[in-house]
Amino acid sequence: MTVADHLRTLLDTPVDSITDLGASHEWTLHRAILGDRTVFVKTSTAPTTVFAAEANGLRWLADRANRPPELLPEVLAADDRMIVLPWLxxxxxxxxxxxxxxxxxxxxxxxxxxxxxxxxxxxxxxxxxxxxxxxxxxxxxxxxxxxxxxxxxxxxxxxxxxxxxxxxxxxxxxxxxxxxxxxxxxxxxxxxxxxxxxxxxxxxxxxxxxxxxxxxxxxxxxxxxxxxxxxxxxxxxxxxxxxxxxxxxxxxxxxxxxxxxxxxxxxxxxxxxxxxxxxxxxx
Missing domain, CATH: 3.90.1200.10 (Aminoglycoside phosphotransferase (APH), C-terminal lobe)
Structure with a gap:
């Protein structure tokens, strides 16, 4: 499955384009345009718990009273091969x-x-x-x-x-x-x-x-x-x-x-x- 196909399935939305941004450690990085919004995508070729840990961490850091809501990006989607965040x-x-x-x-x-x-x-x-x-x-x-x-x-x-x-x-x-x-x-x-x-x-x-x-x-x-x-x-x-x-x-x-x-x-x-x-x- 290509990155675009995986992203399309994960978010249940059309993917207009994907730009490869290189690699970081063992993952590949991408910029994707989905209609009127742009997202950041990090992927792995093999199943991993890394993205679950990242998603858990972002949500957990934001899950507190009186939090500054913009300090941490929203996790748009994550599974064992991909995490999707808003493009910043x-x-x-x-x-x-x-x-x-x-x-x-x-x-x-x-x-x-x-x-x-x-x-x-x-x-x-x-x-x-x-x-x-x-x-x-x-x-x-x-x-x-x-x-x-x-x-x-x-x-x-x-x-x-x-x-x-x-x-x-x-x-x-x-x-x-x-x-x-x-x-x-x-x-x-x-x-x-x-x-x-x-x-x-x-x-x-x-x-x-x-x-x-x-x-x-x-x-x-x-x-x-x-x-x-x-x-x-x-x-x-x-x-x-x-x-x-x-x-x-x-x-x-x-x-x-x-x-x-x-x-x-x-x-x-x-x-x-x-x-x-x-x-x-x-x-």
Whole structure:
């Protein structure tokens, strides 16, 4: 079945045209025109639970009281080979949109799901995420579900000394994690590439959503840089003040995505990962 045929069946609507946009990880990306609307389509050649996780995450992040309704795109359809979202026209980030994102991200985090993890199998890129539900503490959940599972796959690139360094972080996680925080609804993979800047606001896409620590999303924004990051942080902190010492914990929260990058892309991320681990231990 072609992408157009699959899309036509899934939405029960005529498909006027499809434009291929290349690939991301193991999926192909497309822009489709359906009469008077345009949609974004991501597809897989083999059945996968990745799209269910993405759809669940977007819906779950939006399923809270007093939510900013435009922060997350509506899921138009999803099955085991395709997910369909509204097409978003991108423009450059503005200071005003960045400040709005900071406020709305703070509002998102202020809504606690009551547990760490999520009631579905998670994914980050093509790697599985263990979303086993837990009442906490977050430190143990993070060590057992977000750090330890990626060490075996990253070990070849980290080397024995690097693995031991990460194991020290895991051993000291309760001390390094800072003051207790209630679970927050977090995006879970909030690097700048998962923020689309539209005419007046930011939209969040491709979540690895779960109940986690709100500092994780802010640390991820800082990992590869985000437009107007200082404005995002300032607006966030005015809306939902961060706990003392949050800046010193940034490297700890960055260790999970860095380990994922080592597992996916190899030794080119080794030095950055070990620097983050060393800095986390020093804090």
């Amino acid at each position: 026209d991108e423009v450059g980030a503005t200071p005003a949109a960045a400040e709005r994102l900071g406020r709305e991200l703070a509002a998102l985090h202020a809504s606690s799901p009551g547990h760490y993890g999520a009631p579905w199998q998670g994914w980050i890129a093509e790697l599985p995420l263990d979303n086993t539900l837990s009442d906490g503490p977050w430190s143990r959940w993070y060590a057992e579900r977000r750090l330890a599972p990626y060490l075996p796959r990253a070990a070849t690139h980290l080397g024995p000394d690097g693995v031991r360094l990460l194991e020290q972080v895991i051993d000291r996680i309760d001390v390094l994690a800072g003051p207790p925080e209630p679970p927050a609804r977090i995006h879970g993979d909030l690097w700048s590439g998962n923020i689309l800047w539209t005419a007046d606001r930011a939209m969040l896409i491709d979540p690895a959503a779960h109940g986690g620590h709100r500092e994780t999303d802010l640390a991820m924004l800082a990992l590869f840089g985000a437009p107007h990051l200082d404005r995002i942080r300032a607006a966030y902190n005015e809306t939902h003040p961060l706990a003392e010492g949050w800046r010193t914990r940034i490297p700890l929260h960055q260790l999970h995505p860095l380990l994922v990058h080592v597992a996916l892309f190899g030794a080119s991320y080794r030095a950055q990962t070990l620097t983050a681990a060393t800095t986390a231990l020093a804090a």
